[in-house]
Amino acid sequence: MTSSNISELSDIYTLDVPDMDIWPKAEKILTARVSSGDIYVDWEDGRVSRFQALWLREQCPCIQCHSEITRETLFDITDLSIDVQAKICVLDADGYLIVQWDQDGHESRYHPGWLRANCYDDWARTGRETGKPTWDKDFEIPAFEAGGVLEDDDQLYDWLVALDRYGLTRLYNASTDTGTVEKVANRIGQIRPSNFGSIFEVVSRPDANSNAYLSVELPLHMDLPTRETPPGLQFLHCIVNDAEGGESLFADAFHVAKFLKQTAPEVYEIVTTVDYPFRNRALDCDYRTAGPLIRLDADGHPVESRINTFLTAPITHLPHDQLKKALEARHHLMRLVKEDRFRVQFKLRPGEIVAFDNRRALHARTEFFPNTGNRLLEGCYLDRDDLHSALNMQARRKRCEAIRKSEAT
Numbered sequence: 001m002t003s004s005n006i007s008e009l010s011d012i013y014t015l016d017v018p019d020m021d022i023w024p025k026a027e028k029i030l031t032a033r034v035s036s037g038d039i040y041v042d043w044e045d046g047r048v049s050r051f052q053a054l055w056l057r058e059q060c061p062c063i064q065c066h067s068e069i070t071r072e073t074l075f076d077i078t079d080l081s082i083d084v085q086a087k088i089c090v091l092d093a094d095g096y097l098i099v100q101w102d103q104d105g106h107e108s109r110y111h112p113g114w115l116r117a118n119c120y121d122d123w124a125r126t127g128r129e130t131g132k133p134t135w136d137k138d139f140e141i142p143a144f145e146a147g148g149v150l151e152d153d154d155q156l157y158d159w160l161v162a163l164d165r166y167g168l169t170r171l172y173n174a175s176t177d178t179g180t181v182e183k184v185a186n187r188i189g190q191i192r193p194s195n196f197g198s199i200f201e202v203v204s205r206p207d208a209n210s211n212a213y214l215s216v217e218l219p220l221h222m223d224l225p226t227r228e229t230p231p232g233l234q235f236l237h238c239i240v241n242d243a244e245g246g247e248s249l250f251a252d253a254f255h256v257a258k259f260l261k262q263t264a265p266e267v268y269e270i271v272t273t274v275d276y277p278f279r280n281r282a283l284d285c286d287y288r289t290a291g292p293l294i295r296l297d298a299d300g301h302p303v304e305s306r307i308n309t310f311l312t313a314p315i316t317h318l319p320h321d322q323l324k325k326a327l328e329a330r331h332h333l334m335r336l337v338k339e340d341r342f343r344v345q346f347k348l349r350p351g352e353i354v355a356f357d358n359r360r361a362l363h364a365r366t367e368f369f370p371n372t373g374n375r376l377l378e379g380c381y382l383d384r385d386d387l388h389s390a391l392n393m394q395a396r397r398k399r400c401e402a403i404r405k406s407e408a409t
């Protein structure tokens with residue numbers, strides 16, 4: 001978001017909600033009631049939302065409870081006991097929900113659009129689950145015009161949605177000037193520096209401190225598995241690529257994980273639970289960490305992979321038998337990753353940027369031959385958090401524009 005976008009949003013910004021977001025009043029509340037300590041809201045479209053009392057009390061948007069400047073919480077919910085109850089629950093003339101609380105007599109006023117956007121009933125939670133589709137060798141990588149992404153917020157939004165959903169996108173028709181990758185990355189947020197710098201050049205060089213800076217084939221991998229939280233995004237901008245070889249390959253680690261779970265559940269169990277150590281060896285730094293090769297969330301869905309065969313460190317924390325099983329499981333997974341069925345392959349053209357989720361879309365390069373031509377890519381990292389923030393801001397802008405449009409008609 002540029003500062004001008006933000007000032008446009010501030011016209012419509014309201015203290016009626018406990019965040020800085022903008023929520024359309026798309027559905028009216030018909031009635032509100034209290035039952036067994038919970039607050040029920042009946043919507044015009046027939047849906048019902050049930051709010052737990054502590055949850056609703058904590059989200060009171062008034063300026064005693066949420067700072068009118070930061071919108072961060074001022075009120076400490078633990079000052080009340082857990083059996084806080086709504087004493088009165090009514091609608092005001094503007095259709096807002098008014099609740100008076102029993103313990104401190106505080107009165108809260110809730111915006112219906114905010115309540116609708118944040119309710120958590122089964123129907124609401126199901127409607128919000130987007131589920132990220134996984135992909136294999138037949139994947140048509142979503143492609144966007146770089147100029148459009150740089151200049152137009154709607155095209156930026158479409159690109160961010162695809163990047164978040166698939167973890168792999170291409171931008172075409174970018175300039176071949178150095179520094180272009182930074183401009184594109186800054187449409188999302190701040191670059192995340194590493195010991196390779198803020199912007200790194202992928203080029204064959206004699207003083208290489210990474211296999212990436214040799215011309216050898218690089219197997220499918222993620223970057224910086226040696227960090228506790230490896231970068232969430234990686235961008236590679238092709239400036240020159242006329243050497244023979246040097247094709248790019250990508251594979252969706254979440255798709256491989258799904259396949260592994262179906263075909264070898266005992267291996268899946270090991271690679272999702274055992275910590276595998278990684279280490280980067282260099283003259284001036286020594287990063288080490290360990291983690292499962294596939295990390296699952298509380299619902300058992302893969303949320304990140306930690307797959308790299310050239311930065312592995314010896315396992316030293318397991319007894320021999322467990323160590324053997326862990327290595328065999330890793331072997332199984334890494335052989336699977338290499339299978340053609342999972343990977344897309346193409347040659348990056350000058351002016352093309354590939355943007356991908358470093359903890360999901362594994363990347364590789366075939367060997368290239370520096371005596372046949374040049375190959376130079378500029379790259380950088382960002383965090384997933386910045387992608388999510390940029391997406392949220394664009395979604396807010398779109399809601400704001402929709403409200404403006406509806407008010408104008």
Ligand SMILES: [Fe+2]
Binds near residue numbers: 212222223363
């Ligand atoms: Fe890499």
